[in-house]
Amino acid sequence: AQSVTQLGSHVSVSEGALVLLRCNYSSSVPPYLFWYVQYPNQGLQLLLKYTSAATLVKGINGFEAEFKKSETSFHLTKPSAHMSDAAEYFCAVSEGGTDKLIFGTGTRLQVFP
Amino acid sequence: DVKVTQSSRYLVKRTGEKVFLECVQDMDHENMFWYRQDPGLGLRLIYFSYDVKMKEKGDIPEGYSVSREKKERFSLILESASTNQTSMYLCASSLVKTGTGELFFGEGSRLTVL
Numbered sequence: 200a201q202s203v204t205q206l207g208s209h210v211s212v213s214e215g216a217l218v219l220l221r222c223n224y225s226s227s228v229p230p231y232l233f234w235y236v237q238y239p240n241q242g243l244q245l246l247l248k249y250t251s252a253a254t255l256v257k258g259i260n261g262f263e264a265e266f267k268k269s270e271t272s273f274h275l276t277k278p279s280a281h282m283s284d285a286a287e288y289f290c291a292v293s294e295g296g297t298d299k300l301i302f303g304t305g306t307r308l309q310v311f312p
Numbered sequence: 313d314v315k316v317t318q319s320s321r322y323l324v325k326r327t328g329e330k331v332f333l334e335c336v337q338d339m340d341h342e343n344m345f346w347y348r349q350d351p352g353l354g355l356r357l358i359y360f361s362y363d364v365k366m367k368e369k370g371d372i373p374e375g376y377s378v379s380r381e382k383k384e385r386f387s388l389i390l391e392s393a394s395t396n397q398t399s400m401y402l403c404a405s406s407l408v409k410t411g412t413g414e415l416f417f418g419e420g421s422r423l424t425v426l
Contacts (some may be wrong), residue, residue, distance in 0.1 A: 205354075208352065231413050233413050235415075240419070241419055241420075242316070242402060242404075242417030242418050242419050242420055243355075243402070243404075243415070243417045244417070245413075245414050245415070248412070248413050248414070250412070250413070289354060289355065291413075293413045298343050298345075298406040298412075298413055298414075298415060299345075299357065299360060299370075300357075300413060300415060301357075302347075302354045302355040302356075303354055304352060304353060304354040305354050
């Protein structure tokens with residue numbers, strides 16, 4: 200069965216610092232991988248997705264993620280954090296290329312001035 | 313823009329009550345999903361539907377049922393609410409069955425069962 204593991208339930212950074220949110224996946228087939236963001240009191244929205252094309256994927260709001268098969272990882276990064284990035288971030292994997300997504304437990308990002 | 317609307321943002325119910333959570337999407341999407349979100353557990357899939365009158369169990373269907381009589385509407389039903397069903401419930405939709413993984417979410421319904 201496919202699964203994702205997010206390391207660190209809380210991450211705190213200063214404004215302007217690098218953001219790194221970690222996600223490792225488990226899959227017996229080439230996975231489709233996703234990052235979603237949830238701002239306070241809102242639903243989730245798609246940040247970016249990997250579907251077996253380029254291994255470096257760029258998303259909205261300056262975020263990007265790199266698919267590394269050798270490390271079974273799909274970490275999310277942003278070079279310079281902004282206060283508006285404070286949110287909860289979820290990594291997800293698609294089961295069998297369908298839209299049935301399996302989500303990780305989430306990482307809450309805090310950004311300090 | 314795709315809009316997924318959940319009828320109630322906040323509900324308070326008593327143990328044993330029957331609870332209906334309604335979700336409507338306005339973009340003719342084929343797929344609809346119900347997830348529950350709990351701190352430290354992330355999102356867990358309760359039920360999903362790829363077509364009208366069609367439903368499939370997700371990872372945690374016990375204590376829940378669903379109904380999809382029209383393409384745009386997907387209802388989650390708690391036949392007899394229990395305190396362990398206190399949670400945030402998120403509805404989502406996506407375009408086609410063999411999809412791209414882009415789910416559109418509603419803002420959530422926070423249910424408290426007393």
